[in-house]
Amino acid sequence: xxxxxxxxxxxxxxxxxxxxxxxxxxxxxxxxxxxxxxxxxxxxxxxxxxxxxxxxxxxxxxxxxxxxxxxxxxxxxxxxxxxxxxxxxxxxxxxxxxxxxxxxxxxxxxxxxxxxxxxxxxxxxxxxxxxxxxxxxxxxxxxxxxxxxxxxxxxxxxxxxxxxxxxxxxxxxxxxxxxxxxxxxxxxxxxxxxxxxxxxxxxxxxxxxxxxxxxxxxxxxxxxxxxxxxxxxxxxxxxxxxxxxxxxxxxxxxxxxxxxxxxxxxxxxxxxxxxxxxxxxxxxxxxxxxxxxxxxxxxxxxxxxxxxxxxxxxxxxxxxxxxxxxxxxxxxxxxxxxxxxxxxxxxxxxxxxxxxxxxxxxxxxxxxxxxxxx
Numbered sequence: 001x002x003x004x005x006x007x008x009x010x011x012x013x014x015x016x017x018x019x020x021x022x023x024x025x026x027x028x029x030x031x032x033x034x035x036x037x038x039x040x041x042x043x044x045x046x047x048x049x050x051x052x053x054x055x056x057x058x059x060x061x062x063x064x065x066x067x068x069x070x071x072x073x074x075x076x077x078x079x080x081x082x083x084x085x086x087x088x089x090x091x092x093x094x095x096x097x098x099x100x101x102x103x104x105x106x107x108x109x110x111x112x113x114x115x116x117x118x119x120x121x122x123x124x125x126x127x128x129x130x131x132x133x134x135x136x137x138x139x140x141x142x143x144x145x146x147x148x149x150x151x152x153x154x155x156x157x158x159x160x161x162x163x164x165x166x167x168x169x170x171x172x173x174x175x176x177x178x179x180x181x182x183x184x185x186x187x188x189x190x191x192x193x194x195x196x197x198x199x200x201x202x203x204x205x206x207x208x209x210x211x212x213x214x215x216x217x218x219x220x221x222x223x224x225x226x227x228x229x230x231x232x233x234x235x236x237x238x239x240x241x242x243x244x245x246x247x248x249x250x251x252x253x254x255x256x257x258x259x260x261x262x263x264x265x266x267x268x269x270x271x272x273x274x275x276x277x278x279x280x281x282x283x284x285x286x287x288x289x290x291x292x293x294x295x296x297x298x299x300x301x302x303x304x305x306x307x308x309x310x311x312x313x314x315x316x317x318x319x320x321x322x323x324x325x326x327x328x329x330x331x332x333x334x335x336x337x338x339x340x341x342x343x344x345x346x347x348x349x350x351x352x353x354x355x356x357x358x359x360x361x362x363x364x365x366x367x368x369x370x371x372x373x374x
Contacts, residue, residue: 032071032355032362034110035148036272036312039195040235043274045356049316049332053344053373056360057093061086065364067148068108068311068352070116072130076355076362078370079105079118085126087133088370090359097133101126103144108192108352112151115170119145119158125166127156127173137173141166147202148192148232152214157200159189165202165210167217177217182208192232194240196254201240203229209242211257223257225250231312236275243269249282249290251297261297265290271312271353276319276335283309283323289333301338305331311353324350324363330373346371 036043063082070077075096076088081104087096103120110117115136116128121144127136142162149158155176156168163183167176181189187205194201199220203209205228211220226246233242233252239260240252249269251260267286274281279291279300287308291301307325313333315321320341321333326349332341348367355362360374 031073031111032069032357033112034070034150035068035108035192035353036232036234037314037355039150039152041192041194041232041272042234042236043272043312043353044315046317047356047358048318049320049322049356049361050374051341053330053332053342053361055344055346056372056374058347058369058371059088059093059095061368061370063368064366065368065370066106066351066366067364069355069362069364069370070109070111071355071357071359071362072111074359075130076370076372077109077111077116077130078364079107079109080368081105083120085109085116085118085128085133087130090362090372093370093372099128099133099135107146108148110149110151110156112170113154117149117151117156117158117170119147119149119160121145123160123162125149125156125158125168125173127170136171139166139168139173139175143188146188146190150193150195152195152197155214157193157195157214159191159193159202161188161190163188163204165189165193165200165212165217167200167214179210179212179217179219181210182206182222190228190230194233194235196235201233201235203233203242203244205229207244207246209233209252209257211254221257223252223259231270232272234273234275241273241275241280243271243273243282249273249280249292251280251294263292263297263299270309274312274315274321276315276321279335281313281315281321281335283311283313285309287325289313289321289323291335291338303333303338310351314354314356316356322354322356322361324354326351326366328365330354330361330363344373
């Protein structure tokens with residue numbers, strides 16, 4: 001029994017060390033360049049959130065936000081449902097530039113090499129220069145885009161509701177390959193892809209989850225989960241963690257998709273799971289935040305936050321999680337103690353994940369506000 005306990009402790013210490021190394025490789029010092037912070041969707045920030053936050057500024061964009069903000073240097077980039085992409089100065093919230101597109105924007109953009117990528121409901125993927133907002137290229141897919149793009153090694157990966165996963169050249173928009181998912185006619189790829197350097201992982205509305213070779217677009221493996229997949233998988237070590245509409249959180253082997261464990265929640269998991277120490281943190285639609293044991297797949301703790309949730313928390317360098325509610329409350333939670341540290345009301349429900357950088361916390365709301373707290 002003693003040896004078993006020591007072995008389990010060693011596994012968990014090794015897991016925590018590996019997670020820390022991946023976090024540092026996936027995050028920039030002050031940037032939040034894609035949904036969940038990067039291509040592995042870890043939702044960890046190397047920066048610390050303010051312990052007594054104040055609203056530094058709020059910009060009224062007058063359009064509803066379902067997408068999350070991204071931050072590069074001293075600029076915040078947002079995609080508003082009102083068919084406009086905007087760049088804001090992070091110091092005061094003033095607009096540096098804005099660009100109109102023809103389709104509504106509900107997916108979070110991604111940025112790499114001074115190029116911003118955004119997908120719209122008219123099926124068009126647009127690349128913009130982040131310095132001045134000028135359009136570099138546009139590519140039209142055959143269906144609406146609700147999948148947030150990710151970028152790796154000069155390639156944009158994005159799903160479309162034409163049932164294809166696209167790999168596009170970041171500089172030119174040239175289609176390097178596209179993969180046809182085995183989904184039904186009115187299904188689609190709503191989730192953001194996840195990348196591990198060699199493969200792309202993405203789930204479909206019909207519950208199929210795929211691993212695809214990132215260079216060739218050839219399938220590696222595919223498995224059927226219980227129901228629709230709307231959010232990205234988190235990649236950590238040899239595992240993938242993903243929520244499904246069947247109310248289950250899954251842990252899969254990254255190499256072959258084999259199920260390690262699943263655990264049922266009270267409601268539909270929202271956003272991408274977040275790894276913290278030896279727990280998987282996941283929010284449910286009803287407003288419960290769960291801590292699930294990473295090895296056993298059992299629920300270790302739960303917190304009722306009192307209001308509905310629609311996205312993932314972000315965990316800072318001190319193990320504090322920040323998440324917004326549909327009623328317009330920003331909450332900071334000590335994950336080790338499962339204790340609420342502070343809360344801050346804002347104007348409008350929060351349906352997108354916040355960004356956490358050295359500048360503070362940036363949030364977008366359903367009432368059309370972009371807000372910085374520091």
